[in-house]
Amino acid sequence: MINASPTHPLSALLADVTVRQQHGPAAVAVSMLTLDSRQATPGTAFFALRGAQTDGHQFIAKAVALGAAAVICEELPAERSSDTTYIQVADSAEAMALMAATFYGHPSRQLRLVGITGTNGKTTCVTLLHKLFRELGYHVGLLSTVQNQIDEQVIPATHTTPDAIRLNELLAQMVGAGCTHTFMEVSSHAVVQHRVTGLRFAGGVFTNLSHDHLDYHGTFDHYLKAKKGFFDVLGKKAFALTNADDKRGPVMLQNTAAARETYSLRGPATYRARLIENAVHGLHLEVEGREAQFRLIGVFNAYNLLAVYGAAVLLGEDATEVLTILSGLTSAPGRFEPILAEKSRITGIVDYAHTPDALENVLSTIADIRQPSQQVITVVGCGGNRDATKRPIMANLACQGSSRVVLTSDNPRFEDPNDILRQMQAGVQTPDLGKVLTIPDRREAIKTAVALAQPGDIVLVAGKGHETYQEIQGIRAEFDDRKVLQEMFDLLGK
Template sequence: MAEGAPATPSNRLHVLPNSTLNNSASLSALLAAVPVRSQHGPADAAVTSLTLDSRLAGPGAVFFALRGTATDGHQFISKALEQGVAVVVVEDLPAELHPGTTYVQVPDSAEAMARMAAEFYGHPSRQLQLVGVTGTNGKTTCATMLHKLFRELGYHCGLLSTVQNQIDEEVIPSTHTTPDAIRLNELLARMLQAGCTHVFMEVSSHAVVQHRITGLHFAGGIFTNLTHDHLDYHGTFDAYLKAKKGFFDQLPKSAFALTNQDDKRGPVMLQNVAGRRETYSLRNAATFRGRLIENAVHGLHLEVDGREVQFRLIGVFNAYNLLAIYGAAVLLGEEPTEVLTVLSGLTSAPGRFEPVVSPKNRITGIVDYAHTPDALENVLQTIADIRQPSQQVIAVVGCGGNRDGAKRPVMARLAVQLSDRAVLTSDNPRFEDPNDILAQMQAGVPTENQGKVLTIADRREAIKTAVALAQPGDIVLVAGKGHETYQEIKGVKTDFDDKQVLTEMFGLLGK
């Protein structure tokens, strides 16, 4: 299908065959776009698989020795050799070279892996309308709803998101916001083989820095917003900003770059971009202009480019998401009125302002992934906008372990200031002591708000307590985990679903 072309009968949904990928390539072909410092061993090995896991290496495989934050893949070269690996890609050559194995020394193993993976799978992104969404908040909602929208418009579509990956309706579990470059290209190849024309994916800042998206061809990029997050990894806010900007800097001339004009970092994303520069806004002049008419419990009433539309999503932050989705669809060649008609009937991604209502006491539970100060403030402000004067808001909030600690006191302060009662609890403590995390959160609670706060390390008990505190008609927000169905403690993941626990606690009311 031509780039930007609307759907026609020839590319509408049809029955697809089941098939598998069988790839092989010569080493010389895979290295064509890779800067090579030196090469040792057989010059043109036959390659049948790629891996960054030495346990999965074998005859015909290329093993990539990647330097990570916790481990260095160079330590596992000997294990890969024991597995009979054909080629090893390294940044530093080992002291002894194994006879019969080809060693390729490169400046950056991650970049080499991405470029070789794209070549190995036949550059599937070049044959797809691939749209990436980046920003602190809104990535999952935008990518998921674009996938839903284009499915409704009649296209075969792929989705790569934090919640799950999808090929049309086939669900593939997701372990990262953006998969590693090998897995990513494999999924794109599967999507192409299944007849997909469009793919919508979240692009994390980690993915940009770690070269997971290097070598991909994007039809467009969307920027949602930028707030405090991931400083545990990037170190500084400027480095975080630079990582996001790095995605837009990679966009080709044929792509569109769509940015939030109302976010002060939005215009930064468009600086020196090769592609078409487009904007969306609720407050300023922009390519795609929206006006908020009403934000109510039943949804948003917006004027979008002169058309009044009622949407099922709630909150000003979702008004921005809807504008981004609409703008991207129009830039991909879809008819504006049809886009708005379909979009008005769609719901958001799982765990994004997802309501759960108690049938007995009319208590409304809201499950949301808000795990940054900005996201938590947005959700609580949205609840404040739609609540009735008689309704009290009880917020259950936690912060993850082994992550940026600077946001912990900020999130606790927001929780107590924007709700009637706050229950501070665990999120995914990982390898940190939950009580240490809670102490850091508690430090952010102003003295005058101390009486509004309870601290309960056990998340199930925290949700149970919040529900017990609620009166008929009140609102209970459970923030931080959203779609996640596990809790990670001391390296062990156990089943834990906020929505399920909330529903269970509602079922106990009145018993």
């Protein structure tokens, strides 16, 4: 449910919508938009959306019974109330996004809105951009997997990209608070489901593309097209900044009307950087001929920093000032976040890596910075009700990059954790069987990994990162990898 002060005639909200059929007057007043029939009240426009689990068309009668002034749907109900206006459209989700933008006064047009998309790096990039532009003196909005923010005001996030009604409401709040810039993650789901339709972006940034969300998109090609779809609709006054070192990077620019820009660590690009050192204390890069030290670690973060640098310069900021501020910033919570055991000098690392590519990046980074005497002990699981094909791959990658591996539960959701673990175990090669333990209870798994660690070793806990819960059979129980890891260090006297 979205409460709002403005009231609009339905006819005004339909200005950008192609209507197939209309039953009832378009002059009715609309004071609220919702996609949840239970929240319908007099003055509400209810959107019947077809979802993966439920079809909103089944709840039209309920919304009408609760007083909905208008129903926007793809299929008109056989029985219609004379007190409700029914609008038939080709795609309810698209209509909802366009109407929500109008309802809230097109807030994206009053902001410099930048969207970041890609498999990995989105949260880090938007977080760095938010911190950077705050340091530059702007009022800034943030829309991310971890949290939404209006300057320093934190608003909990439930999805990588909120639904179109909530998204436009948040953007309107940002405009009302005086924000000039907003940085947001744009998920592939958001593009396909029209959550960002109707928004005006000042720019879009592509990080990389690898194996993820095939449970939803079906094929990698569909996943690729979803990401590309974001760039296809950028306007002529926007910029499209892509990773030239990712083989899918140039694909993002093929059909965009935006200014085409690139960044690279390896070849010709609009924005170039050279890796001088990747160490436990941070990165040393040469960016556009200027050397700078950064607090972030890992080659993948070198790309994130370069993407942020390029976006900031494209937004008109001074390159030297941008580098100076970036050098002092830290990453997003749960992204290669270190937790140190002072007594034993064991280094704990908590990371959101939940895809093969992300896990490989994290393990590769650890390999680059660790000493030969340091063991790497990895705790990893895979989420339930998600792409199952990556499970054996994740287990195999963990084995390749670790001295010991503890397979465990992530968010099993409605799946049996043991079924997920059996699928992961299938990826363990015979020579690696001796270094793998399987412990379904995630707390026990982390405790075991810490117990196995010797002074100076590295314990990686991968998969959940910033999350503060574990979802089992529809129930979210409190669970924070960072807190549990610290607790185990303290409990075991390490």
